Amino acid sequence: MSNASSVQALTYDCINPHIKEAKYAVRGELAVRSEKYRAQLLKGDKGDLPFDTVVSANIGNPQQLDQKPITFFRQVASILENPLLLEKEDVLKDALGYKQDVIDRAKTLLKYVKSVGAYSQSHGSPGIRESVAKFIEKRDGYPADAEHVYLSNGASGGVNTLLHVICSKPETGILVPIPQYPLYTATLSVLNARCVPYYLDESHAWGTDMEEIESALKKARSEGTDVKAIVVINPGNPTGASLSEESIKSVLELAQEEKLVVMADEVYQTNVFEGKFISFKKGLRDLQKAEPGKYDNLELASLHSISKGMVGECGHRGGYFELIGFDEKVAAEVYKFISIQLCPPVIGQCMVEMMVNPPQEGDPSYELYKQEYDSIFKGLLERAQALYKAFKEMEGVECQSPAGSMYLFPTIRLPKRAIEAAEKEGRKPDEFYCFRMLDATGVCVVAGSGFGQKEGTLHFRTTFLAPGTEWVGRITKFHEEFMDEFRD
Amino acid sequence: MSNASSVQALTYDCINPHIKEAKYAVRGELAVRSEKYRAQLLKGDKGDLPFDTVVSANIGNPQQLDQKPITFFRQVASILENPLLLEKEDVLKDALGYKQDVIDRAKTLLKYVKSVGAYSQSHGSPGIRESVAKFIEKRDGYPADAEHVYLSNGASGGVNTLLHVICSKPETGILVPIPQYPLYTATLSVLNARCVPYYLDESHAWGTDMEEIESALKKARSEGTDVKAIVVINPGNPTGASLSEESIKSVLELAQEEKLVVMADEVYQTNVFEGKFISFKKGLRDLQKAEPGKYDNLELASLHSISKGMVGECGHRGGYFELIGFDEKVAAEVYKFISIQLCPPVIGQCMVEMMVNPPQEGDPSYELYKQEYDSIFKGLLERAQALYKAFKEMEGVECQSPAGSMYLFPTIRLPKRAIEAAEKEGRKPDEFYCFRMLDATGVCVVAGSGFGQKEGTLHFRTTFLAPGTEWVGRITKFHEEFMDEFRD
Numbered sequence: 001m002s003n004a005s006s007v008q009a010l011t012y013d014c015i016n017p018h019i020k021e022a023k024y025a026v027r028g029e030l031a032v033r034s035e036k037y038r039a040q041l042l043k044g045d046k047g048d049l050p051f052d053t054v055v056s057a058n059i060g061n062p063q064q065l066d067q068k069p070i071t072f073f074r075q076v077a078s079i080l081e082n083p084l085l086l087e088k089e090d091v092l093k094d095a096l097g098y099k100q101d102v103i104d105r106a107k108t109l110l111k112y113v114k115s116v117g118a119y120s121q122s123h124g125s126p127g128i129r130e131s132v133a134k135f136i137e138k139r140d141g142y143p144a145d146a147e148h149v150y151l152s153n154g155a156s157g158g159v160n161t162l163l164h165v166i167c168s169k170p171e172t173g174i175l176v177p178i179p180q181y182p183l184y185t186a187t188l189s190v191l192n193a194r195c196v197p198y199y200l201d202e203s204h205a206w207g208t209d210m211e212e213i214e215s216a217l218k219k220a221r222s223e224g225t226d227v228k229a230i231v232v233i234n235p236g237n238p239t240g241a242s243l244s245e246e247s248i249k250s251v252l253e254l255a256q257e258e259k260l261v262v263m264a265d266e267v268y269q270t271n272v273f274e275g276k277f278i279s280f281k282k283g284l285r286d287l288q289k290a291e292p293g294k295y296d297n298l299e300l301a302s303l304h305s306i307s308k309g310m311v312g313e314c315g316h317r318g319g320y321f322e323l324i325g326f327d328e329k330v331a332a333e334v335y336k337f338i339s340i341q342l343c344p345p346v347i348g349q350c351m352v353e354m355m356v357n358p359p360q361e362g363d364p365s366y367e368l369y370k371q372e373y374d375s376i377f378k379g380l381l382e383r384a385q386a387l388y389k390a391f392k393e394m395e396g397v398e399c400q401s402p403a404g405s406m407y408l409f410p411t412i413r414l415p416k417r418a419i420e421a422a423e424k425e426g427r428k429p430d431e432f433y434c435f436r437m438l439d440a441t442g443v444c445v446v447a448g449s450g451f452g453q454k455e456g457t458l459h460f461r462t463t464f465l466a467p468g469t470e471w472v473g474r475i476t477k478f479h480e481e482f483m484d485e486f487r488d
Numbered sequence: 489m490s491n492a493s494s495v496q497a498l499t500y501d502c503i504n505p506h507i508k509e510a511k512y513a514v515r516g517e518l519a520v521r522s523e524k525y526r527a528q529l530l531k532g533d534k535g536d537l538p539f540d541t542v543v544s545a546n547i548g549n550p551q552q553l554d555q556k557p558i559t560f561f562r563q564v565a566s567i568l569e570n571p572l573l574l575e576k577e578d579v580l581k582d583a584l585g586y587k588q589d590v591i592d593r594a595k596t597l598l599k600y601v602k603s604v605g606a607y608s609q610s611h612g613s614p615g616i617r618e619s620v621a622k623f624i625e626k627r628d629g630y631p632a633d634a635e636h637v638y639l640s641n642g643a644s645g646g647v648n649t650l651l652h653v654i655c656s657k658p659e660t661g662i663l664v665p666i667p668q669y670p671l672y673t674a675t676l677s678v679l680n681a682r683c684v685p686y687y688l689d690e691s692h693a694w695g696t697d698m699e700e701i702e703s704a705l706k707k708a709r710s711e712g713t714d715v716k717a718i719v720v721i722n723p724g725n726p727t728g729a730s731l732s733e734e735s736i737k738s739v740l741e742l743a744q745e746e747k748l749v750v751m752a753d754e755v756y757q758t759n760v761f762e763g764k765f766i767s768f769k770k771g772l773r774d775l776q777k778a779e780p781g782k783y784d785n786l787e788l789a790s791l792h793s794i795s796k797g798m799v800g801e802c803g804h805r806g807g808y809f810e811l812i813g814f815d816e817k818v819a820a821e822v823y824k825f826i827s828i829q830l831c832p833p834v835i836g837q838c839m840v841e842m843m844v845n846p847p848q849e850g851d852p853s854y855e856l857y858k859q860e861y862d863s864i865f866k867g868l869l870e871r872a873q874a875l876y877k878a879f880k881e882m883e884g885v886e887c888q889s890p891a892g893s894m895y896l897f898p899t900i901r902l903p904k905r906a907i908e909a910a911e912k913e914g915r916k917p918d919e920f921y922c923f924r925m926l927d928a929t930g931v932c933v934v935a936g937s938g939f940g941q942k943e944g945t946l947h948f949r950t951t952f953l954a955p956g957t958e959w960v961g962r963i964t965k966f967h968e969e970f971m972d973e974f975r976d
Contacts, residue, residue, distance in 0.1 A: 008785045009716060009747040012817040016656045019825050027610055027827040035609065063606035071572070078570035081835075082562040091583040096576060117801040118551035121523065122515055153641065153805075156829050164678070168504045186828045190652070228497060259497040297496045313605040315834035317641075317805075329500040337507050339515040340674045341644050345833040346803035347569075 022189035024182050025450025030434055031058050034444035051442035055471045057462040058444040060237075060406050062312030065465040067379075070311065070372050072102060072365045073354045079106035080116045080350055099364035109350045116346045122339040124151025124320070125346070128353045132320050135356035140282040148323045150334065151352060153344045154314065155267045155305035156183055158321035162263060162301050165334055166228050167193035173225035175217060175260070177208070179409065179451035179459070181237040196220040196227055199454055202411065205400050206239035208232070208247050210254060217258060229261035230254075232280070235268040235404025238451045238461035240384075242272050242404035248283040252298065261299040267319070268405035270309035273381055275403070281324060300324040306351045308406065310376040318348030318355075380406065383464040383472075390472045394479050406465055409448070412458050418486035430458040436482055441474040510677035512670050513938025518922055519546050522932035539930035543959045545950040546932040548725075548894050550800030553953040555867075558799065558860050560590060560853045561842045567594035568604045568838055587852035597838045604834045610827040612639025612808070613834070616841045620808050623844030628770040636811045638822065639840060641832045642802065643755045643793035644671055646809035650751060650789050653822055654716050655681035661713035663705060663748070665696070667897065667939035667947070669725040684708040684715055687942055690899070693888050694727035696720070696735050698742060705746060717749035718742075720768070723756040723892025726939045726949035728872075730760050730892035736771040740786065749787040755807070756893035758797035761869055763891070769812060788812040794839045796894065798864040806836030806843075868894065871952040871960075878960045882967045894953055897936070900946045906974035918946040924970060929962040 012020075038054040040047065056064060063069060075098050079085050085092060086107065092098040112127030113120055123129070129146040136144035152158035163184075166172065173194040176184045188195045198216040201209040213230070220227050232251055234243040255262045264280035281302050288295045303321045307314030323331055358373075359365040384402035391399040391410045399410035414422075414429050422432030430447035437460075438444050448459030462475075500508075526542040528535065544552060551557060563586050567573050573580060574595065580586040600615030601608055611617070617634040624632035640646035651672075654660065661682040664672045676683045686704040689697040701718070708715050720739055722731045743750045752768035769790050776783045791809045795802030811819055846861075847853040872890035879887040879898045887898035902910075902917050910920030918935035925948075926932050936947030950963075 008787050008813065008815050008818075009743075009749050010654060010787055010818050011815055012821070014656060014716075015653050015818055015821060019653055019821050022824065022828065024824060024827050027824075027830075039614075059607065061607045063603040069603065069605050074570040074572075078566040078573065081569050082566035084559070084562075085566065085584065088584060091579065095579040095583055096573065113803070115551040115557065115803065117557050117803045119547065119549045119802050126527075153833075154830065160829065165503050165507055166498060168502055183828060190825070190828070228502075255497075261497050299496050299498055314607050314830070315601070315603065315605045317830075317833045325496065327496050327499055330496075330498050330503055333500070333503060333507050336510065336512060336515075337678070339512050340510065340671060340678070341648065342515075342642065342802070342805075345641075345805045345836060347835055348833060 018190050018192045022186040023450070024186045025446055026059055026182060028450065030431070030438060030444060030446065033435070034058070034438055034442075037438075037442060049442070050440060051474070053442055055443045055466045057466055057471070058446045060308060060463050060465065061314060062308075062465050063315065065463075066467045067312045067376060067465060068372070069313065070369060072359055072369050073311070073313065073351060075102045076105045076109065076354060077347060077350065079103065080109055080347060083110055101359055101363045101365050105354070109353060112353075113346050113350065116350065118346065120343045120346055120349060122343050123335060124149070124344060124349050128349050131353045131357050132322075136281065136322060140279055140285060142282065142285040144322065148326075148331070150321050150323070150338065151344045151349050152319045152321060152338075153348070154307055154317045155265065155303040155319040155321070157317070157344065158301075158303045158319055159183055159263070159265070160187055161334060161338055162321065163187045163191060163193070164337055165330065166261060167191040169226070170194070171224060171226045173220050173227040175213065175227060175230035177231065177233060177236075179238050179448060179453055180231070181233060181265070182450060184231055185452070194220070194225050196225060197452060200236070200239060200241070202400070205403060206236055206241035206409070208243065208251060210250050213251070213254060227258075227260065229263055231263045231265065233265040234280075235271055235277070237265075237268065237405050238407045238409045238446075240400065240402050240405050240407045240409060242275055242277070244275065245278045245283065248278055248280055249287060252280065252284055252287055252295070256295055256298045261301065264300060264302045266302055267305040267308050269304065271380065271406055272404045273384065273402050281322065284324065297325060299326050306348065306355050310373045311351070311355050312376075313348075313351050316348040316351050317345050318352045319344075320352055380464060383466070383469065384408065386469045387462065387464050387472055390476050394476060395483050397479070402464070406463050407461050408464065409451075409459050409461050412460065414458060415483065415486040415488045417488055418482070421486065430460060433458070433482065434460055437475065437478050440478045440481070441471070443471055443474055506678050506680045510674040511938070512674045513934055514547055514670060516938065518919070518926060518932060518934065521923070522546070522926055522930075525926075525930060537930070538928060539962070541930055543931045543954045545954055545959070546934045548796060548951050548953065549802060550796075550953050551803065553951075554955045555800045555864060555953060556860070557801065558857060560847055560857050561799070561801065561839060563590045564593045564597065564842060565835060565838065567591065568597055568835060571598055589847055589851045589853050593842070597841060600841075601834050601838065604838065606834065608831045608834055608837060610831050611823060612637070612832060612837050616837050619841045619845050620810075624769065624810060628767055628773060630770065630773040632810060636814075636819070638809050638811070638826065639832045639837050640807045640809060640826075641836070642795055642805045643753065643791040643807040643809070645805070645832065646789075646791045646807055647671055647751070647753070648675055649822060649826055650809065651675045651679055651681070652825055653818065654749060655679040657714070658682070659712060659714045661708050661715040663701065663715060663718035665719065665721060665724075667726050667936060667941055668719070669721060669753070670938060672719055673940070682708070682713050684713060685940060688724070688727060688729070690888070690942075693891060694724055694729035694897070696731065696739060698738050701739070701742060715746075715748065717751055719751045719753065721753040722768075723759055723765070725753075725756065725893050726895045726897045726934075728888065728890055728893050728895045728897060730763055730765070732763070733766045733771065736766055736768055737775060740768065740771055740775055740783070744783050744786045749789065752788060752790045754790055755793040755796050757792065759868065759894055760892045761872065761890050765892075769810065772812065785813060787814050794836065794843050798861045799839070799843050800864075801836075801839050804836040804839050805833050806840045807832075808840055868952060871954070871957065872896065874957045874960055875950065875952050878964050882964060883971050885967070890952070894951050895949050896952060897939075897947050897949050900948065902946060903971065903974040903976045905976055906970070909974065918948060921946070921970065922948055925963065925966050928966045928969070929959070931959055931962055
């Protein structure tokens, strides 16, 4: 057999090419540089840095940016982690201020899962899935079945599962909105399947444009792509859009017509600032009611998560997806696939339960819960509006008003000299701008090219999670100086 | 465009064929049936069932089977979940009995992660990775670098990541021990890569047989398989074996000679009942010391987990892998791949930290920690020996003495009439036996065919986690009756 040579068995050239192709800008080079700055500042070694703090506006990580966890959730979780505390209920109540409903909920969840240190069923604890089904019923006014609810590792775990099952060959295509959260394109790269981009309509509040979707579909099919599903992110990431009932129904009608599975990424369903959230499930059931029989075989997967909204527990990696209209044999393969990784984190499952079944009016913890929830919502809205106002006043910047999710995605028009300077550095112009912003302000955003954007347009995505508005001023000042430096 | 027909977009025929091919018996039909029995008994509806409890000996799920979590871990976790408790340190200490080191550890971990509800770096919190590196250094007597430590979603998440990166084409092959934990074969199926089986030597305590590995490798290469890595599970799952230092070095020498990445699944490193655990990392560093230069490019990935051992916190989905000797550009792709799923559960990361850095002699929590740890270890050993003794006395059953992990994997010789009866039911003989066992006793084990076994041999895997030994008696009685029913 062969002798060893001096290089490794696993060189860059020989690893999985589909992973090399995948791009995930949200945690890319810019984010890595921002972490270096943060570490430098933590060591007290400011050096030449012209800022004192790093503001991670690149990623929806609420609690990293000082969003406080909801007390009810965490009190319950503390008991789940240490059930021996239940032997001292009086201490919990009298000395630590835990309310009776906290203790009761912990007992219920422990009955469901036995121990948060034990594996659950692959798709999650039955009691928790029941609770999710009840939530969906209440939200939509239509029944839901716990057997069709799959708890997951955040919504990302659900997306990974669904795309794995759907993508059967290199010609499989998935309609993905552009701009999009790069989880979709990255996972499709890994799976060696095709992303079929459809552009959202920036001039109409980043809405879906049915003609655009139809033409993207037609083009892809004419090129031999077997388009199997359409992804919709509502409220939008990175766009911050919020879809109307009519838009939702149009997408469903198209999916029915064209035999597409609908993947509805609805993780921002509580982050809605304009209008009201309507789920794809409700849209589908309404259509089914209006025209009995017609939509019976339409397949919809609806995803949700504890990571976003007022809950913001992304570190706990909890989420779920509901499968509607799926073939039972396909659902069995979904189940087998998730079994291989055993089960989602059980404490995250318990957080899902609390998210879908929070304290109700009259419950001892309700008042504090509502106060915390409303205050987080109000803070998000205020910061969104402050950012929006700042963007409107910035030279060459245009921005849609904040409608949903936790992002703004302004258009930036950069001077020709800036674009040339970017080229010299071998960077895309929006990346160049974002690196300059990070180096000047410590504020880390993500370039629009990381999400996709129409040819010739430039954007960046920022969260509006970071506390205060001082950092908005940093961006405004940077932008002025940048424009002064490069103005044609 | 086409009109809708009456079937779904996603039929069984058109989904990902590689997922359909994957097999994962640990959570297969037998496990599903056992869960049905459990649910039935919970409802108080015993019906015709000839048993009162279901014993899930099919899966290493310690806390489902009443293994108590370690108090220190859970006290710290309760504070991590509710940091407001730190405002009442006196209550924690005086009324709840939390020791000072519990409070200190919680503060340290909160400094590392900020909030367990926040995303960490994709490969885990730097402070926790440092702690893992220190543990590895202390365990092996050789340095470890936190930058090469990747926290993961249990060890399963790590295996999934590594196989994704290594498998670059359908011809890629991975040497996998048979019998094996089916995570490996299932993941290789999903990735459409080749499992290159090498049989463990049952007659030598399920050890590795170098000639067997070499011949499997040679055969695979001659058939056009590009064999890139070898998996070793030590201590063994499902075999319960524990490898000698010599065996470990032989595998490493072969890997060096043949340019194979070594994947060392070492999740049972504290479950060793005969001899002493030696890590592949230590084996490699010893070889490198003995012959400087020769092994510099050998790539080793060593995986560990909080799910097993005396910790048994599988529901928290924590683990890590260390990459040794990997090309930096390859490591960067590993990082990007895990970024797409954001980060492992943060409370699970904290559990990893406590596992690798438990209370030390002199610490206030040490005594209780040691007492709990030793008692779990002793319980495992006692039950392992009781099972082993029972198996030795059963007709047609042979079993290796329990050396490591949490499983026994006895050989069963079934009468010809039993094999015929199995055939009639369309089942493999060992599956038939295991279904019969479940139906008669409520004890759920996994048939050897779910792990792979030499042609013509039959086995089953049972954990020795279930409390007490009453259920061992159920197996013995069932086996007698089974043999009486089918004896030739």
